[in-house]
Amino acid sequence: MPHYPDMTTYAYATSDQEMLNVGWLAPDCAYRTGIVDDRVIDALKALSSAYDNQTRGVHDCEFCSTERPVILGGPAYDTQVWLGSAEIRAQDAAGTVYSAPNLVIHYITEHRYCPPVEFCRAVVRTAGMDTTNELTLAD
Numbered sequence: 001m002p003h004y005p006d007m008t009t010y011a012y013a014t015s016d017q018e019m020l021n022v023g024w025l026a027p028d029c030a031y032r033t034g035i036v037d038d039r040v041i042d043a044l045k046a047l048s049s050a051y052d053n054q055t056r057g058v059h060d061c062e063f064c065s066t067e068r069p070v071i072l073g074g075p076a077y078d079t080q081v082w083l084g085s086a087e088i089r090a091q092d093a094a095g096t097v098y099s100a101p102n103l104v105i106h107y108i109t110e111h112r113y114c115p116p117v118e119f120c121r122a123v124v125r126t127a128g129m130d131t132t133n134e135l136t137l138a139d
């Protein structure tokens, strides 16, 4: 899978929508780690069943030997979602759209990746979850 630094302009596939990259990690590139609010993880799982920009190929996690991680996602968290072959997209209140590989869920839960706060707010907002209380993101 290609590596793109967080918050750079999306270029993985052609799209009419301008987007920013988040979570396109690679083993030889350092990434921010930390504790991510459960609401962010729940929101990503809820959005994952949309399988945005699904590709034919599968990207395995390059940080461990897990083959095709699977999670329970979708609005009711009862849909099996295979990670590694689609993206998750989210839009913030200002209209900025973010694109992350759906492996970002695995990166957060298994490899302590902490995405940019702008992205975290956007996914919770896009999933229609309560954003009254500020998200917890700690190093």
Ligand SMILES: [Zn+2]
Residues within 6 Å of the ligand: 061, 062, 063, 064, 065, 066, 106, 110, 111
């Ligand atoms: Zn992994």
